[in-house]
Amino acid sequence: xxxxxDNIDLxxxxxxxxxxxxxxxxxxxxxxxxxxxxxxxxxxxxxRAFGTFWVTTFRNTPLxxxxxxxxxxLPELGINRSFxxxxxxxxxxxxxxxxxxxxxxxxxxxxxxxxxxxxxLGLNFTQGLRFVVIPQALRTVVPPLGSVLxxxxxxxxxxxxxxVGGDLWSTGQRLTSALGYATFPIFVGGVAVGYLIxxxxxxxxxxxxxxxxxxxx
Amino acid sequence: xxxxxxxxxxxxLSGVNKWFGELHVLQDIDLEIDRGEVVVVIGPxxxxxxxxxxxxxxxxxxxxxxxxxxxxxxxxEGKELARLRADVGMVFQSFNLFAHKTVLENxxxxxxxxxxxxxxxxxxRARELLERVxxxxxxxxxxxxxSGGQQQRVAIARxxxxxxxxxxxxxxxxxxxxxxxxxxxxxxxxxxxDGMTMVVVTHEMGFARRAANRVVFMDGGRVVExxxxxxFFTRPESDRAKDFLSKxxxx
Ligand SMILES: Nc1ncnc2c1ncn2[C@@H]1O[C@H](COP(=O)(O)OP(=O)(O)O)[C@@H](O)[C@H]1O
Ligand SMILES: [Mg+2]
Numbered sequence: 427x428x429x430x431x432d433n434i435d436l437x438x439x440x441x442x443x444x445x446x447x448x449x450x451x452x453x454x455x456x457x458x459x460x461x462x463x464x465x466x467x468x469x470x471x472x473x474r475a476f477g478t479f480w481v482t483t484f485r486n487t488p489l490x491x492x493x494x495x496x497x498x499x500l501p502e503l504g505i506n507r508s509f510x511x512x513x514x515x516x517x518x519x520x521x522x523x524x525x526x527x528x529x530x531x532x533x534x535x536x537x538x539x540x541x542x543x544x545x546x547l548g549l550n551f552t553q554g555l556r557f558v559v560i561p562q563a564l565r566t567v568v569p570p571l572g573s574v575l576x577x578x579x580x581x582x583x584x585x586x587x588x589x590v591g592g593d594l595w596s597t598g599q600r601l602t603s604a605l606g607y608a609t610f611p612i613f614v615g616g617v618a619v620g621y622l623i624x625x626x627x628x629x630x631x632x633x634x635x636x637x638x639x640x641x642x643x
Numbered sequence: 644x645x646x647x648x649x650x651x652x653x654x655x656l657s658g659v660n661k662w663f664g665e666l667h668v669l670q671d672i673d674l675e676i677d678r679g680e681v682v683v684v685i686g687p688x689x690x691x692x693x694x695x696x697x698x699x700x701x702x703x704x705x706x707x708x709x710x711x712x713x714x715x716x717x718x719x720e721g722k723e724l725a726r727l728r729a730d731v732g733m734v735f736q737s738f739n740l741f742a743h744k745t746v747l748e749n750x751x752x753x754x755x756x757x758x759x760x761x762x763x764x765x766x767x768r769a770r771e772l773l774e775r776v777x778x779x780x781x782x783x784x785x786x787x788x789x790s791g792g793q794q795q796r797v798a799i800a801r802x803x804x805x806x807x808x809x810x811x812x813x814x815x816x817x818x819x820x821x822x823x824x825x826x827x828x829x830x831x832x833x834x835x836x837d838g839m840t841m842v843v844v845t846h847e848m849g850f851a852r853r854a855a856n857r858v859v860f861m862d863g864g865r866v867v868e869x870x871x872x873x874x875f876f877t878r879p880e881s882d883r884a885k886d887f888l889s890k891x892x893x894x
Contacts, residue, residue: 539735539737540739540741540742542702543739543741543798544741546731546733547728547729547752547801548727548753549752549756550721557752557756558752
């Protein structure tokens with residue numbers, strides 16, 4: 427294990443960078459996914475079409491292609507930002523499609539009569555979604571949403587590899603290929619442990635959340 | 644007493660047609676409902692009664708014809724439509740109380756979010772209404788903890804909280820155990836006596852006789868016959884109404 431402890435500073439930095447990518451991606455992909463889900467169930471046909479287009483595009487494109495487009499395609503279109511920004515952006519776009527579908531399946535699990543009752547009280551579409559449908563959808567949304575978000579946390583390694591650099595995966599990569607450390611201890615003892623700390627913590631938080639929304643009934 | 648202060652009925656359907664694909668569910672419906680009038684809609688299953696009810700607050704859009712409420716044409720989707728729906732109360736066969744909200748919260752939601760009333764004002768009004776329908780003691784329970792009859796009375800209170808101009812009831816007692824039917828009908832008769840304009844889809848002849856000004860008989864998407872309750876139940880004109888009544892009377 428000493429290769430890990432020898433480089434613990436690098437691993438801590440890598441861990442924090444990964445965490446940063448993940449938190450930004452979380453803050454971007456969840457609201458965006460909910461918004462796209464609202465489009466997909468909206469009564470307005472162009473919004474529905476837009477939502478479907480979005481999900482079809484980003485759910486069916488490999489993450490690496492989305493990231494490649496963000497990191498190298500957008501600069502060609504005159505958009506110049508850091509690799510970190512593009513990495514997070516790619517992850518957000520890609521993940522939002524899956525968040526959308528998890529949220530939409532939750533929305534569809536709420537009986538249609540609930541939204542009809544909301545509408546017949548004079549609530550508009552957004553109010554009905556916000557005060558009546560989404561709170562009930564949460565119960566069924568949390569488990570699949572959790573899977574999507576944990577997948578995103580692991581996918582942050584792909585974003586890291588795409589030039590963001592300095593995250594957990596890239597740190598492992600650098601130590602093994604550039605500095606010649608053996609692969610096994612670095613990736614199992616350092617990189618994997620780092621991701622497990624993040625995903626297992628997230629899993630535990632999700633379980634708490636699941637219990638909380640289950641009681642709120 | 645029914646009235647027409649400005650010569651306009653409160654609800655007017657003229658030449659209303661609707662299709663579900665090939666199925667012509669509403670065929671040339673003309674119907675006028677005055678303020679304070681109670682109209683019972685009766686007819687065999689699948690005759691379009693629910694669709695008619697739902698068309699009046701545009702839960703179902705219509706394909707042809709016009710519907711006006713208080714002289715105003717039903718708007719398309721959007722803000723205007725939401726405003727109109729707030730004036731039209733709806734009570735569903737399956738209650739549709741908000742499952743994640745307490746009884747009180749169910750009644751308060753519309754007034755606070757749509758009418759922009761203060762929470763305190765809405766709550767005190769909600770408690771009055773719950774008292775009126777006889778479920779005040781259940782205010783802090785969730786819908787699933789109530790009997791069907793209690794849930795439907797809460798649903799009525801929820802609709803009343805919006806101070807609607809007209810109330811639509813789509814088979815409000817069909818999902819209830821027999822011993823709970825009367826507690827709901829009694830509330831509805833009370834409303835009728837207080838002058839609420841009501842459209843009620845029901846096969847409860849007792850209610851029709853006690854509260855209705857008119858019975859509208861539908862079959863196959865058409866209004867086949869309109870009469871006062873006594874005449875309709877004792878001397879129906881059309882063969883289809885006679886046939887229908889003979890079936891529900893023998894049950
Ligand atoms: N959303 C729908 N899509 C297709 N057909 C429908 C829909 N809702 C109702 N129908 C059909 O329209 C007809 C009238 O239905 P409805 O208005 O519910 O009748 P009723 O309330 O008198 O039983 C029925 O044949 C029913 O199957
Ligand atoms: Mg029906």
